[in-house]
Amino acid sequence: MSAPNYKPHLSRSEIFYPTFERKSGNKEVTHYCPGCGHGSLHKMIAESIQDLGINDRTIFVSPVGCSVFAYYYFDTGNIQAPHGRAPAVGTGAQRARPHSVVISYQGDGDLAAIGLNEILQAANRGEKMVVFFVNNAIYGMTGGQMAPTTLPGMRTTTTPMGRDTRLAGNPTRMCELISTLDAPIYVARGCLASPKHTMRTRKLVRKALKMQTEGKGFCFVEVLSACPTGWGMQPVDSHQWILDNMVPQFPLEIFVDKTDLDHDDYIPPKAPSPETFHEVIRIADAANQMAPAQPETKYKDPRIKVAGFGGQGVLLLGLGLAQCGMMEGRHVTWLPSYGPEMRGGTAHCHVNIADEEIGSPLISKPTVLVAMNQPSLTKFEGELVEGALVIMNSSMVPNKPKRKDLELLELPATAIAEELGNARAANMVVLGAYAGYTGVLSLETCLESLKTLIKRQALVDLNVKAITKGFEFGKAARG
Numbered sequence: 124m125s126a127p128n129y130k131p132h133l134s135r136s137e138i139f140y141p142t143f144e145r146k147s148g149n150k151e152v153t154h155y156c157p158g159c160g161h162g163s164l165h166k167m168i169a170e171s172i173q174d175l176g177i178n179d180r181t182i183f184v185s186p187v188g189c190s191v192f193a194y195y196y197f198d199t200g201n202i203q204a205p206h207g208r209a210p211a212v213g214t215g216a217q218r219a220r221p222h223s224v225v226i227s228y229q230g231d232g233d234l235a236a237i238g239l240n241e242i243l244q245a246a247n248r249g250e251k252m253v254v255f256f257v258n259n260a261i262y263g264m265t266g267g268q269m270a271p272t273t274l275p276g277m278r279t280t281t282t283p284m285g286r287d288t289r290l291a292g293n294p295t296r297m298c299e300l301i302s303t304l305d306a307p308i309y310v311a312r313g314c315l316a317s318p319k320h321t322m323r324t325r326k327l328v329r330k331a332l333k334m335q336t337e338g339k340g341f342c343f344v345e346v347l348s349a350c351p352t353g354w355g356m357q358p359v360d361s362h363q364w365i366l367d368n369m370v371p372q373f374p375l376e377i378f379v380d381k382t383d384l385d386h387d388d389y390i391p392p393k394a395p396s397p398e399t400f401h402e403v404i405r406i407a408d409a410a411n412q413m414a415p416a417q418p419e420t421k422y423k424d425p426r427i428k429v430a431g432f433g434g435q436g437v438l439l440l441g442l443g444l445a446q447c448g449m450m451e452g453r454h455v456t457w458l459p460s461y462g463p464e465m466r467g468g469t470a471h472c473h474v475n476i477a478d479e480e481i482g483s484p485l486i487s488k489p490t491v492l493v494a495m496n497q498p499s500l501t502k503f504e505g506e507l508v509e510g511a512l513v514i515m516n517s518s519m520v521p522n523k524p525k526r527k528d529l530e531l532l533e534l535p536a537t538a539i540a541e542e543l544g545n546a547r548a549a550n551m552v553v554l555g556a557y558a559g560y561t562g563v564l565s566l567e568t569c570l571e572s573l574k575t576l577i578k579r580q581a582l583v584d585l586n587v588k589a590i591t592k593g594f595e596f597g598k599a600a601r602g
C-alpha cells in the first residue's frame with residue numbers, strides 16, 4: 124500500500140463543499156473574520172479527514188459560537204449541538220454508529236463554561252471521539268465577553284478594567300484538567316501563531332484523528348487561536364499576542380499520549396457497505412413517498428400528534444395513547460413539546476404506535492391529529508398526510524379543516540366531559556373515542572391504563588366514565 128499523501132494541500136480540500144450555501148453573496152468564503160483561527164483549524168481538520176479517507180465515516184458536531192456554521196463547510200455527517208452539549212451529542216452519535224469518527228468542535232465559552240460538565244464527563248467515560256477545543260480566551264460570537272480562559276488582566280467587554288482574578292478567578296487550563304483523568308488517550312495543546320506552530324498543530328490534529336480511526340478512545344486537542352475582532356487587534360499583532368501572552372499561561376505540551384496502548388480488545392465495527400447506504404436512502408425515499416399513508420397505516424401503526432392548550436391534559440392524553448400501545452405489546456414513543464407552561468399556552472406531543480421498532484419519536488407527517496382547540500387544528504392541518512384522521516374536539520373547534528381530503532371525527536369531548544361533571548376529563552373522552560373509532564386499542568386496555576395515568580384515586584371513576592363514553596361515541600361513529 125502506498126504511503127498516504129500527508130503534504131499540506133495547496134488547493135482547497137475536497138472535504139469542503141464546493142460552494143458554501145449559507146447565504147447569498149460570495150459562496151467561496153467562510154463567515155470567519157480575517158485572521159480568525161477557526162478557518163485555519165477547519166483547513167487542518169479537512170485535510171486530515173481527506174488524507175485518512177474517512178469523510179464517509181466522520182460525524183462533525185458543531186457547537187454554538189462563531190463556528191456554529193461549520194456544517195455549511197464540511198462535507199461530512201453534521202450535527203449542530205446546543206451550547207456546550209457537543210460531547211453529549213457526540214457520545215450518542217458514536218454509540219449509535221460505532222464505526223464513525225466523531226469530532227466535537229468547541230470554543231472556550233462553549234466547552235469550558237456552559238459545557239464544562241459535559242466535557243469532563245465525556246472525557247472521564249473515555250468516549251471514542253476527538254474534541255477540538257478552540258481557545259481564543261474570549262466569547263467571540265457574542266461580542267467579546269470574558270471566558271473561563273480569559274487571561275488575568277485581559278480586557279473584555281465584561282471585564283473592561285481587565286480580568287481581576289480576585290473577583291473572576293483564574294484561567295481554566297482544560298488540557299491540564301482533562302489529563303488528570305484516567306481515560307483520555309491523547310491530550311495536547313497547539314497554537315496557530317506562526318507557521319512553525321501551525322505545522323506542529325497540524326500534526327496534533329492528524330494524530331488525534333488517526334487514533335479515532337483505530338477506535339482508541341478519547342482525544343482532546345486544544346488550539347490557542349486568534350480572535351482579532353474580539354481582541355481589537357490586527358491579525359498579525361494578534362498572532363504575536365498569542366505567543367507573548369497565551370503560551371506562557373497555556374503551555375504547548377503533549378500531556379497524555381497513549382498511542383501504544385494495547386487495544387487487543389478493540390474489534391473495529393464493520394463499516395456499512397455502500398449498498399447499505401443506498402438501501403437506507405432508498406427506504407427513506409420510499410418512506411417519504413409513502414407519506415400519503417394508506418388507511419391501514421393510519422389505524423395500524425399511527426403517527427399521532429395531539430395538540431391543545433395548556434390545562435387540557437394534552438400531554439397526559441399522549442402518554443395514555445403510548446401507555447396503552449405498550450400494554451398491548453406494541454413499540455411506542457411519546458415526545459412532549461412544551462409550550463409556555465401557563466394555562467392558555469399551547470402544548471402538543473408526538474405519539475408513535477407501531478409493530479416495528481420506531482426510528483424517530485419526532486413526527487413531521489402525522490397520520491392522526493387530535494385537535495383539542497381551534498389553533499391546534501389551524502397550526503397542524505397542513506402537516507397531515509393525505510387522508511389523515513382528524514379527531515377534533517368540536518366543543519372547542521368551531522371551524523372544520525380547510526382540507527377536503529381528511530377523515531373527520533367530530534367529537535364534542537369537552538361537552539361530554541362536562542356532562543360527566545368535569546371538563547378536564549375531555550382528554551380521556553378522546554382516548555376512548557380514538558380506541559372505539561380506530562380499533563387500534565381495546566377498551567379494556569384504556570381502562571387498565573388509568574392505574575398508571577391517574578394518581579388520585581378520587582378521579583378514577585370520572586375517567587373510567589369518560590373513556591367509556593368516548594369509546595361508545597367512537598364506535599358508533601365508525602358504524
Ligand SMILES: Cc1ncc(C[n+]2csc(CCOP(=O)(O)OP(=O)(O)O)c2C)c(N)n1
Nearest residue numbers: 187188189206230231232233261262263264
Ligand atoms: C444556552 C445558551 N446560552 C448562551 C448562548 C449565547 N452564546 C452564543 S455563542 C456564546 C459564546 C461562544 O463563545 P465560544 O464558545 O468561546 O466560541 P467563539 O464564538 O469564541 O468561537 C454564547 C454565550 C446560547 N446561544 N445558548
Ligand code: SF4
Nearest residue numbers: 155156159189263350
Ligand atoms: S469574532 Fe473572533 S472567533 Fe469569531 S469569527 Fe471573528 S475572529 Fe473568529
